[in-house]
Amino acid sequence: xxxxxxxxxxxxxxxxxxxxxxxxxxxxxxxxxxxxxxxxxxxxxxxxxxxxxxxxxxxxxxxxxxxxxxxxxxxxxxxxxxxxxxxxxxxxxxxxxxxxxxxxxxxxxxxxxxxxxxxxxxxxxxxxxxxxxxxxxxxxxxxxxxxxxxxxxxxxxxxxxxxxxxxxxxxxxxxxxxxxxxxxxxxxxxxxxxxxxxxxxxxxxxxxxxxxxxxxxx
Numbered sequence: 001x002x003x004x005x006x007x008x009x010x011x012x013x014x015x016x017x018x019x020x021x022x023x024x025x026x027x028x029x030x031x032x033x034x035x036x037x038x039x040x041x042x043x044x045x046x047x048x049x050x051x052x053x054x055x056x057x058x059x060x061x062x063x064x065x066x067x068x069x070x071x072x073x074x075x076x077x078x079x080x081x082x083x084x085x086x087x088x089x090x091x092x093x094x095x096x097x098x099x100x101x102x103x104x105x106x107x108x109x110x111x112x113x114x115x116x117x118x119x120x121x122x123x124x125x126x127x128x129x130x131x132x133x134x135x136x137x138x139x140x141x142x143x144x145x146x147x148x149x150x151x152x153x154x155x156x157x158x159x160x161x162x163x164x165x166x167x168x169x170x171x172x173x174x175x176x177x178x179x180x181x182x183x184x185x186x187x188x189x190x191x192x193x194x195x196x197x198x199x200x201x202x203x204x205x206x207x208x209x210x211x212x213x214x215x216x217x218x
Contacts, residue, residue: 020130024137031110035142038106042146043153045092045099046190050154051161052088054182058162061175096193103197107139111205119210128206135202136195143194147187155183 028035111118118131162170 020133020137024134024141027138028141034106038103039142039146041099041102042143042190042194043150045095046147046150046186047154048095049092050151050182050186051158052092054155054179055158055162057175057178057182062166062173100193100197103139103194104200107135107198107201111201118205118208122210131206132202135198135205139194139198140191143191147190151183151186
């Protein structure tokens with residue numbers, strides 16, 4: 001009987017993942033403008049990443065199809081158009097690091113102003129794992145939204161820039177498969193960076209003592 005009672009209590013306090021998803025969406029709606037700022041940071045970083053990498057793939061594809069000599073007139077002002085330069089890689093990495101720092105800062109602020117909410121959930125029986133899931137889901141949704149929007153903006157920007165150089169030949173020889181792969185990995189990177197940035201604040205929220213959280217004045 002005692003074992004049955006303990007298992008019943010354990011089932012009650014282990015809230016399903018769907019409930020964490022629902023609460024995460026609700027929290028994002030309540031804190032819409034702050035979430036929008038965090039998403040904008042991810043958007044800019046991923047847009048820059050896609051513009052650089054997709055632009056290199058487009059240039060490489062056109063060179064393979066038309067030959068380097070035929071399009072050399074468009075590249076007189078560029079030192080090296082084959083692939084992505086070390087400077088571009090450095091700029092992309094720095095922009096993504098800034099995104100992670102911004103996400104971590106935003107999630108730390110979210111934890112601070114939600115002390116009472118976290119304490120209430122834990123007093124009602126929410127496990128530490130559920131609290132971690134809650135914050136990671138919120139950050140993951142922001143990362144996905146920002147990465148999708150950033151990938152689209154970056155692709156449009158690089159297409160417009162290359163359209164000026166290559167003209168309509170860009171569309172006839174567009175490397176669709178390569179670009180789609182770049183977009184997929186860019187969105188994946190955006191989500192991973194968002195989750196990594198929220199990992200520390202989520203762990204702090206999960207380890208917050210309920211009694212201490214309930215005593216905080218907000």
